[in-house]
Amino acid sequence: MHSKLFKHINKNIPHYSILDIQNIQDYFEYKKIKKKEFFLIQGSVCSYGAFVLNGCFRNYIISIEGKEVNTQFSFENWWIGDIGSFVNRTPSKINVQALENAELLTISTKNYAALMERSACFNEYTSKLRSSAHLSAVLRLSDLSENAITQYKMMLEKFPKIEQRISQKHIASFLQITPEALSRLKKQN
Numbered sequence: 001m002h003s004k005l006f007k008h009i010n011k012n013i014p015h016y017s018i019l020d021i022q023n024i025q026d027y028f029e030y031k032k033i034k035k036k037e038f039f040l041i042q043g044s045v046c047s048y049g050a051f052v053l054n055g056c057f058r059n060y061i062i063s064i065e066g067k068e069v070n071t072q073f074s075f076e077n078w079w080i081g082d083i084g085s086f087v088n089r090t091p092s093k094i095n096v097q098a099l100e101n102a103e104l105l106t107i108s109t110k111n112y113a114a115l116m117e118r119s120a121c122f123n124e125y126t127s128k129l130r131s132s133a134h135l136s137a138v139l140r141l142s143d144l145s146e147n148a149i150t151q152y153k154m155m156l157e158k159f160p161k162i163e164q165r166i167s168q169k170h171i172a173s174f175l176q177i178t179p180e181a182l183s184r185l186k187k188q189n
Contacts, residue, residue, distance in 0.1 A: 002028065005051050005105055008077050009125050020121040027111040033102045039080055040096040046085035048106040052078050055102025056165050059094045070174040073159070073166060079129060099166060148177050152185055
């Protein structure tokens with residue numbers, strides 16, 4: 001069960017021994033989430049971070065107009081939650097919902113703090129993940145300046161099988177276009 005997390009840690013920081021990495025497992029709990037269930041609700045404090053073993057999630061916000069706007073999709077070997085809310089104990093700005101039945105390894109804020117104190121390996125790993133997440137957020141913002149066709153092509157390059165796992169409605173929301181516009185765009189492509 002923890003082997004996917006170990007492989008992900010080792011891929012990101014290969015100079016640590018497997019023993020260093022295995023000491024991390026005691027801080028995590030296994031959890032199943034059903035399709036459409038929420039991992040996090042906007043306005044609540046994020047008490048857990050989670051590594052996705054299996055499944056797919058969407059992050060979304062509620063716009064001023066009351067519409068759901070997808071901001072990110074998360075798949076296997078991704079982390080979910082709201083790091084700002086998790087670390088600072090502030091209300092979350094996002095919703096995180098399962099789009100498929102999912103399996104997770106969760107870590108509480110208490111266990112996260114303890115692990116950060118005790119494990120140089122986990123410290124370095126999370127630091128690298130935060131840097132990658134920041135870069136991804138910057139790239140996502142720059143992608144928004146592109147037209148819908150370019151955004152769609154970039155999304156397919158990054159996630160080639162996304163259309164097999166995520167509904168057209170959710171993809172359209174992510175691209176900030178209507179499902180009908182997405183259908184027309186797909187015909188052109």
